[in-house]
Amino acid sequence: MTYMKNVTTLEYNRDLCSGCGFCTTVCPHEVFKMDNRKAAIVDKDNCMECGACMMNCPTGAIAVDKGVGCAYAVIVSKLRGSEEISCDCGGGECEEESSSGGCC
Numbered sequence: 001m002t003y004m005k006n007v008t009t010l011e012y013n014r015d016l017c018s019g020c021g022f023c024t025t026v027c028p029h030e031v032f033k034m035d036n037r038k039a040a041i042v043d044k045d046n047c048m049e050c051g052a053c054m055m056n057c058p059t060g061a062i063a064v065d066k067g068v069g070c071a072y073a074v075i076v077s078k079l080r081g082s083e084e085i086s087c088d089c090g091g092g093e094c095e096e097e098s099s100s101g102g103c104c
């Protein structure tokens with residue numbers, strides 16, 4: 001499932017990856033896979049910014065603004081049944097654009 005295109009704050013530094021595979025285990029949306037003994041991002045837009053990969057990565061190879069991104073704001077708004085979507089990205093109030101999949 002793709003949440004929002006090009007809004008996740010997920011960043012990955014392959015040079016820091018030790019190949020432990022924890023990120024592939026803990027990610028609920030299979031954003032990571034193992035590739036040649038290193039993690040690789042399969043589909044960044046699947047990331048819902050839960051932060052599990054970052055918290056379990058022993059080498060600091062992953063960074064994500066856990067729970068403050070647009071993707072999080074959209075998910076919370078959907079769960080609450082709210083029409084208004086906003087986040088703290090600095091872009092002001094976000095309007096959900098179902099046709100483009102954009103947020104801000």
Ligand code: SF4
Binds near residue numbers: 047049
């Ligand atoms: S933040 Fe959560 S959803 Fe995003 S890649 Fe990490 S574990 Fe997966």
Ligand code: SF4
Binds near residue numbers: 023053059060062
């Ligand atoms: S948890 Fe970190 S070190 Fe382990 S495979 Fe994933 S990115 Fe690499």
